Amino acid sequence: MTRLRAAFAVRHPDLVPELFDDAAVARLRSVADVAEAVLTPDALDRGGDPGQGPAGVLADVDVLLTGWGAPRLDDALLRRAPRLRAVVHAAGSVKPLVTPALWARGVRVSSAAAANARPVAEYTLATVLLAGKRVLEAADAFAAHRRFDGWSLPDPLGNHGLTVGVVGASRIGRQVMRLLTPFDVDVLLHDPWVDADGARALGATAVSLDDLARASDVVTVHAPDLPETYRMIGAPQLALMPDVATLVNTARGRLVDTAALTREVLSGRLRAVLDVTDPEPLPGDHPLWDAPGALLTPHVAGSLGNELRRLGDLAVGEVELLAAGAPLGHEVLPGQLGTTA
Structure with a gap:
């Protein structure tokens, strides 16, 4: 067992206790000496005496536990961290964090994206089932009449035999398909990296994007x-979707043509x-804010509140593996960045 030196690097010190509860910190301290100073971008920008403050922490650190808003690990920062062996990201994508200089140094990178996928998949499951029941439209109609x-609803659907099209067998997409397994729904999958046998193993049928939209x-x-x-998901795919179908997007807004959607x-055809x-966010005067059939939420599908502790627990587990000389459970490799979020 190797005794490590670790430090937190996040946008603000208050984020540390949100991610790491007392039990997680105790586990971390059992395998690592943890710096008291939190390395925020502002603190690192201020620099200072190389033997003191954030600069001194960087000089001695083996492992950085990062989170949202962590400093980008470029060549200038890495020169100040000669001992750095690993970066364990207690958040999702590492793309805002990593640089070619990091990979060139041979620093290992791990991400808690798998833990962050769970609440997104749960949000999606809830949304899919509510969409099948057309709950939002029923609520609006009920509020308008205020009696039974x-x-x-002119075109009620229901969840018996609902067809759900999953675009992307990502970590989240795969969790969504697993969560849909107990329900009486048919699952279609479009992912150019997953063949028919792979889709069947996930409980889905592999189809083209256009066929998925159509069905x-x-x-x-x-x-x-x-x-x-x-x-x-552009105008052609949206035009193929059946009347009163619902599009759910918890990935990134750029994947969907906002104007076409x-x-x-607004035509009343899609939800x-x-x-x-x-x-x-959309501009304040954008018509989707008030459009019947549209629900906009403020990027809340990912980890919030006590769900953040899953990210911290996973990150501490990775440090424990590193200290034990064992393979990381959630290592990110440079070649994966071209096909992952």
């Missing part, structure tokens, strides 16, 4: 934000549940 008689009552987007996926929602938009 006198209102109705799905609910389309839920879980692909990574890449140049190849920019506006992959707005036209479909949309958007936890992300392009741009984000």
